[in-house]
Amino acid sequence: MIERLRNIETSIEINASREHVWKILTEPEYVVQWLGCMRYQNTLGHVFYMQQDSQKRQADDVSGATHCRIDTLTAPEVFAFSWYHPGTPETRVEIQLKASAPRQTSVTLVHSGWDQFEPEQIRAIREMLAGGWSSFVLPQLKQAAERG
């Protein structure tokens, strides 16, 4: 049987103040630009959507989209939301900002909750991530492959 999945963790250094990064990270006009989500509002408990299907996205259709419910908005430090499809366990994305220098911010993202899935629920994760195969991952691999 498959071993359980560990947290997904990634980080980046941004050459801007923490307050400024917080604004870009959480304010509606900017979130759409970097995250590409739908129906976003920066209020606790609000649900926004990650729609993989670009046609549906253009039509403001959230069917089949990943749901994200904001659970933490602690300015200018922590922004967190759940990440799930209805009926499957909720995973969680937490983004932390730390001022690493006067005008430099260290951003760390942790996507956790994979250990809630039992091996027999693997199929649910697969379905949940399946959109990524076609709309993001595979075109990217294709590009990498074609570049040689």
Place this chain on the structure above:
Amino acid sequence: MTRRCGDGTIGNTMVTNSEPKDVVFRALADPVRREILQSLSAGSQPVNRLAGRFTISRPAISRHLKLLKQANLIGLSEVGRENLYYLKDDALRQLAAWLETFWNKKLSALKALAEKDSK
């Protein structure tokens, strides 16, 4: 394996130690093979059912399946007289790795936006 983000504004590169990278890339570069993988992500299937989804010839499907199998993206189990193709469990871990790439890409977009606006 070196993966580059598809977006030209992003310079981050992820390196992992997978050797048959060319085989995997070649396997994934074809739309029919991607569709086969997507179809198998819903559960294992006998070759006849898989082949029935496509208009191309059965030998062509067999070639695609062979390539996917060489890339270790799918496996074949023989149950009685039936051959069932399935997505490899490794593929799931690869999905997790790719999700990591997805978030790397999003953070890079955030960085680009924050640094541009702070000038």
